[in-house]
Amino acid sequence: METPSPSRLGLPNLWIRSLGIGLPLTIALLIGSQPSVYTQLQATTQAWFNPLAEPYRYPFNASLPRNRSAIPQLRQEIAFYQERIQKDAQRGLDYAALALTYLRMARTTGQGHWYLLAEQTAQQSLTHLPFDNADAQLVLARVAEAKHDFPGALRLAEQLPEREAIALAVTSHLAMGQLDEADQAATQLVDATLSANAFTLQALVQVAQGKPQEALQSFHYALEVEEPGELSNSARLRTTLGRFYYEQGRLELATDLYQEALRLLPGYQPALVNLAQVKLRQGQYNAADRLYQQAIAMSDTMPTLYQPTVLRGQAQIQKQRGNPAIANRLWQEAELLLRETVPTTPSTAQPSFGHQRELARLLLERGNPGDRTEAVALMQQEITLRRDAPTLATYAGALAATERWQEAQG
Amino acid sequence: MNNKTRRLITLGLLTCFALVVWLGMASPSQAHWADMAAAEVLVGERHTQMTLTFPTGLAAFADSDRNGQLSASEVAEHRLELRNFLAQQIRITDTDNRQGTLTVKATDGATVSSSALTAPNTHSTLTLNYAWAAPVKGLTIYYDLFLPEVSTASCLTTILQAGQLKTFVFTPNRRHLAIAPGLGDYTLGGILLAIAGALAWGALHSMSPGHGKSIVGAYLVGERATAKHALFLALVTTVTHTIGVFALGIVTLFAANYILPEQLYPWLSLVSGLMVAAIGFNLFRSRFKLNRNRRSAHSHHGHSHHAHEHPHDHAHGHSHDHTHDHTHGHAHGHSHDHGHTSSHSHVPSDQPVTWRSLLALGISGGLVPCPAALVLLLSSIALGNVGIGLLLLVAFSVGLAGVLTGLGLLLVYAKHLFKRVPTHLRLVKFLPVISAVGITLIGFGISARALVQISAF
Amino acid sequence: MPPTPAHWQPQSAGKRLKGDSRGDRLGTRNPAILYQAAVIEQALDRPTEAQKYFQQVKAIDPTFDVHAQQSAYLGVGLEF
DSSP, X not given: OXXXXXXXXXXXXXXXXXXXXXXXXXXXXXXXXXXXXXXXXXXXXXXXXXXXXXXXXXXXXXXXXXXXXXXXXXXXXXXXXXXXXXXXXXXXXXXXXXXXXXXXXXXXXXXXXXXHHHHHHHHHHHHHOOSSOHXXXXXXXXXXXXXXXXXXXXXXXXXXXXXXXXXXXXXXXXXXXXXXXXXXXXXHHHHHHOOXXXXXXXXXXXXXXXXXXXXXXXXXXHHHXXXXXXXXXXXXXXXXXXXXXXXTTOHHHHHHHHHHHHHHSTTOHHHHHHHHHHHHHTTOHHHHHHHHHHXXXXXXXXXXXXXXXXXXXXXXXXXXXXXXXXXXXXXXXXXXXXXXXXXXXXGGOOOOTTHHHHHHHHHHHHOOHHHHHHHHHHHHHHTTTXXXXXXXXHHHHHHHHTTOHHHHHO | XXXXXXXXXXXXXXXXXXXXXXXXXXXXXOOOOEEEEEEEEEEOSSEEEEEEEEEGGGGGGGOTTOSSSOOHHHHHHTHHHHHHHHHHHEEEEEXXXXXXXXXEEEOGGGGOOGGGOOSOOOEEEEEEEEEOSSOOSOEEEEXXXXXXXXXXXXXXXXXEETTEEEEEEEBTXXXXXXXXXXXXXXXXXXXXXXXXXXXXXXXXXHTSSOTTHHHHHHHHHHSBOOHHHHHHHHHHHHHHHHHHHHHHHHHHHHSTTTOOHHHHHHHHHHHHHHHHHHHHHXXXXXXXXXHHHHHHHHHHHHHHHHHHHSOXXXXXXXXXXXXXXXXXXXXXXXXXXXXXXXXXXXXXXXXXXOHHHHHHHHHHHHSSOOHHHXXXXXXXXXXXXXXXXXXXXXXXXXXXXXXXXXHHHHHHHHGGGGGGSOTTXXXXXXXXXXXXXXXXXXXXXXXHHHHHHHHTO | OXXXXXXXXXXXXXXXXOSOOOTTOOOOOOHHHHHHHHHHXXXXXXXXXXXXXXXXXXXXXTTOOHXXXXXXXXXXXXXX
């Protein structure tokens, strides 16, 4: 092909030609390299070609807002309540409302600092308004739950209105492995509210009880009663259901459900992490890595409570790829995060975001002989706090790793 | 240095630029968290208040009863020590580097009874008040309250100023924050990075639906445009957009009691849509007429070509009324396939681009201000920095127009490829007309949507 | 209150607590946990019990394999 001369095309010099080629290339590179672009593109095409059938597909697409991030709205609320408190620092209810907003921010972002702010603000609220202050009590109870202080959460729940108390009872008893109590509370909650959240919690209890058919039925009830506009509940429901199918080996359905959750809430960390887990299991390491990168990117400047899990997943990928040095570095990073929140000595044991178990799992995954004893010690501490199946299984795994087979079998 | 090498170097430089901008835009490296602290900062004219929740161990000297919390009495007892300690670790200074006078007091929550608490608390909350004699314009916070040798320590800070909330995380590697900075607080590097960011943001923003890409594309495809035209179009769009955002910013700031900016948007969209539709309709008329004239002239076109390319030994004294019925005994027929090199293409029209049409198109493309650009300008103004805001706005508009430029130049570049397109295809012949129809439809679409929004008021 | 789901029946709200609510007899159907139990039984030289657990794993999740075991605790959702 004859190269057109500059004069014929009217392009005066090299710089304009470079701009003509280089600028679009540059922009394409900028866009294509952003980790969120892939998922956003996926989310858009999924809306058109959604493989999910009813009722798993979200039925309220027409009401989906364009910007599904709750964070800007939460920031505005924080600013609003901070201003009100600045004008009148004696208003206990404003502190309570601010504490609730911090709590929602913590749950939305998964960032632990917001729990600290929520707790501190709820305490200030109770100082100014010690009675009839259910919101502040609820915040303290939920922070206790997040810190895995389940007995503390149950104690605080006694002072809450019935519905809030029951919901907390379900999660706390479930986490501690007290399934009968959890089952009773879940039944009460469903009877009282008939909400999607209640049915979801009931399904979780039934999964823990080893009743998959009943659990699936409860999930279906939850889908039946889900309401428009509650995107985080709908995303959580689909993520939980996806995990249920994952554990039955139905990986495609699990993938579709996770992607549907991400379509509702782009960047929803539990769905990202679980989708990465599926890809990891299927040996699609590049896809899993991309998802982990996105989970990290979505966490803004602060690590989230899922960060250690993400790092462990990335370490597993590197291990499978035969890069032990990189895998070790990633495990070390996760270990550092987890250790900062684990008590240094058992005597000063304080629950703190439940990282003991995860640290023990990390130590077992890494496979260093020296880590196994510590893993056993950590789990011995953990089972004094909770005795649910995953915790007991991790303890058994730690015992097995140190060849204490009889104890592991018990 | 030959052309090829120069091109490679240029592409390499551009790629490096892309990489630098990408790195700047990409998420920061993972920040580890441990030793959690949190602070709420309220910025006033002469006072700034910080409510700080931090691990009590950092001020263990004041925890007399070793219960992991600083009570009101402990704070009162160790007030001076606490004040001196915190004044060293946390400094808030104004633009003249004067530190505010610090007073420390216990926050009310410190006396909450243990029944309301859960597990033993490890954090304490204090209220730090910084005061200046005169109103301050810009503040800098220096935060260094971390456990020694804990690289993963961090403090989440919310900063409320003039109703705007900002969050920042202090770490051992990030101890400074400038809030409401003046121009002098920015380094040159910071300003350049901000400009690069605004440029890239504008470019990325223009990739989202809207912003006239389809209109520019449809227009330039059908015209004999050159790079100069594409650049002019982009320039007009930039200037219009910048002026539009600035005007809207003025309205937002000064006329918000009378006009709501969100009420203006539909009207601007309507005007823009009608302009686009009018341009499209005019284009359609001129291109359609041209197409029709070309088709009717084409039957005689072969003869005039014929006269030029294939000299005959007889006269061609015919006019355009000449019919095909002649007895020259030529071997060729009257079709497009002349069997000789044609010096023109049937695809792009011979219609020259007018500067006026380019101006109108550019204005319509830049008329509707991007909300993102408006936010950029207003945020800068809120921070007391109109100059930087305008600079960033221009950079944003340049980025936005840059994409249009790239698109236009690509189309201009690609035009010579059209010469390879089989010219006998009917669709190709009608492409300029189709594109004009497309522009008109887009214009009507924009106007219709604007009308719907207006009717909703 | 949301509408009642089809075919849903209210359960007994006054369900009595069972005597034994220990968390170590849970009847879990988590294939990763059952797989681990099978490995432990193998190590204790109890092939029959091990085989029983392996069969349970396959019945719940026919595709469960060593990759599934390695990634078993890298998810979020069904536990706290």
